[in-house]
Amino acid sequence: MRTTLIVGNWKMNKTASEAASFVRELLSTLPMSPTVEVVLAPPFTALESVRTALGPSSRMGLGAQNLHWEQQGAFTGEISGPMLRNLGCTYVIVGHSERRTLFGERDADIHKKVRAALANQLRPILCVGESLGEREAGRTEAIVIGQVTAGLADLTSQDLAIVTIAYEPVWAIGTGRAATTEQAVAVHQAIRSCIATGWNKKTAEGLRILYGGSVTPQNAESLLTESDIDGALVGGACLKTESFATITLAAQKKRIR
Ligand code: PEP
DSSP states (O other): OOOEEEEEEOOSOOOHHHHHHHHHHHHHHSOOBTTEEEEEEOOGGGHHHHHHHHOTTOSEEEEESOOBSSSSSSOTTOOBHHHHHHTTOOEEEESOHHHHHHSOOOHHHHHHHHHHHHHTTOEEEEEEOOOHHHHHTTOHHHHHHHHHHHHTTTOOHHHHTTOEEEEOOGGGTTTSOOOOHHHHHHHHHHHHHHHHHHSOHHHHHHOEEEEESSOOTTTHHHHHTSTTOOEEEESGGGSSHHHHHHHHHHHHHHHHO
16 A cells, blocks of 8 residues: 655655745645645755744654765765754655656665765655657657666665655646646556566565646546655645645545545
8 A cells, every 4th residue: 555645746846934934834735635745845955944833743844855865075066865864854856857857866765865865864756757859759668768767777676665755747847737637647657567577576566656747636536536646746736835735635535545
């Protein structure tokens, strides 16, 4: 049984004080249920204020949007795994398409980041996804599976038990044009069968695969009630309490069905 996971990727939005008041609003709006795990991934500068606003017993987790693969040292402007752990993070997003395309992250860097997350007891959320050109050229599966195998190279089944994959077609991120449920399911199934082949069936069945890319209150239920879609990585729609709450509620319906 895979627990559904909804992650809000705030990207470069909200100051520390805006984040704290947003979280207070969220706590009174968000429907909570033991069947759906919710994680907030604010900017680094708001991690502390979000953690404080969530309080010690909150059921919402804290995630970061990136990390460096080294533990410490002369890496100006970077943030390491131990720093994130110390701030209460339990998750970290790795290899988001904006990191790949705008900041030049390559599969080899992303692999080191996945390993660094695991070494610091952080659950990596490995993002993968094809560009529009790649989809139109019929290369979706090859691209996504290439990113998955490069990102997870040399990991054991025990490592994979704490990894989450987010399938995020680049053409769907921030465009208002989500993948159809059928398109998302097809890629999720391809990822799961790649894990079954490369590791084993039990590992594949335990792996959570999220969908991300223009998830909205309107399309969330159709996507999230699919058995192959284990949750969502939400960008734009996580910045408003009502839309994030509606998406979370749609995820809760999955288990009721
Ligand atoms: C994202 O950037 O991870 C994302 C899914 O963004 P959006 O929901 O805005 O498409």
